[in-house]
Amino acid sequence: MNIAQALTIAGSDNGGGAGIQADLKTFQELGVYGMTVITAIAAQNTTGVQGVFPIDYDGIVQQLDSTGADFQPRAVKTGMLYSAEIIRLVAAKCQQHSWSNLVIDPVMVAKGGAPLLQQEAVQALTQDLLPLALLITPNIPEAELLIGRSIRNLSEREEAAKQLVQMGSTYALIKGGHDPGSGMVIDVLYDGHSFHYLENLRVMTRHTHGTGCTFSAAITAELAKGSPILAAVTTARAFIQAAIEDELGFGTGHGPTNHFAYQRRQRGER
Template sequence: MSIAQALTIAGSDNGGGAGIQADLKTFQELGVYGMTIITAIAAQNTTGVQGVFPISYEGIAQQLDSTGDDFQPTAVKTGMLYSAEIIKLVAEKWQQYGWSNLVIDPVMVAKGGAPLLQQEAVQALITELLPHALITTPNIPEAELLTGMSILNLSQREEAARRIVQMGSTYALVKGGHDEGSGMIVDVLYDGQSFHYLENVRVVTRHTHGTGCTYSAAITAELAKGSTVLAAVTTARAFIQAAIEDELGIGDGHGPTNHFAYQRRLRGEQ
């Protein structure tokens, strides 16, 4: 039996709500075999990040080679890459092993405000890795860092998506969750020619830790199964909406989303 395989290159979240852990949960829920390259270990809980401990360059390189020598992922996502050195390594190995369907979640800042990407690494992400991306999925603050522009409304989100595509990403998905100006969240997907808008009702909750990781992981899983980008993003948006709406209520701060929710809804379970 052939099964779709997806690889995530990201950091570890011991709390299980984001990073590698969220990616694997999402892959599993969507019927995809998941593999991991761990770039850093974050000591964190729902109240914040207490420390970030990078994996050595050699350790990441060996993980990439071990994966590339034996596995055939049909989609790959990146999350927290931490440094310019690691970004350049990932870009090099990406080309060496001829992987496809790269999803870049440009993880830069944690929910509580802690930086997760070194400042000099932003330019490396733009020049070294982003040109290989099938789709890049920033939230509004991340899109501002990538493009150098202020994003205060929908038209500026559209312009940011255009600029990210001009940088080399085939598609750009600028998420609207940080725009608190309306009761609806509008995510903007741009394919280089036209825009698609994904609208969902805003859920007022503090349990949103890992939404970006989970959203991009769901896109990756669907691409691994052969979906088009628009179909993958549409399914992923439904997945994360369910995960936010059916909250778990874990932790005293920004709690994790509910990775069980989407499939339970499809099965008609409460």
């Protein structure tokens, strides 16, 4: 049985909607064997983040090395990396273990507004990790922090994607969910030469916790299976759209998305 392997290097979300929990659920739903390196533990629920507790540096080193010594992930994604020190470590280990198909989800702020990436780590991400990336998947506020200026319209989103590719990533995907100006959500994918636009109807719901983690995990899973980048992003967009539309309704705040929804739709179930 030739099952593709994928690795997520990210934080833990005890509520199960984001972080490594969301990544593993997504990998499983898309037929990929998932592995994890945990960088931090977030204490959170749908109402917010109550605390973030980083894993000891040596513990992260050993997780990365034990994975690299015995497994062969065909794609790797990063989520919450927390500090500049951890970002530089992950960049070094990706090179040491020859991990390719790196997808960076630059997790910076939780849905409730709590910071999940220390400010000084942004520079390390752009200088050390971004040049190793196949794809980076920021939302609009994250892209603004990465490029150092505001993004007010689709044209400026395109320019931001270009700038991220110039900074080192092979592809850049600027997600449009934070743009309030349309009934459609438009994600912009730049391949270094041209733009591709993925449009979906905006779903008015508060149950969107972990959308970025789930979207990037779905892309990573499809890359691990050998899909080209545009096909991987297209499948992932359908996956997260289904997960948002078929809401679970958990919690009193920003509830998690429905990781079961895409495959249930594929089987003709709702």
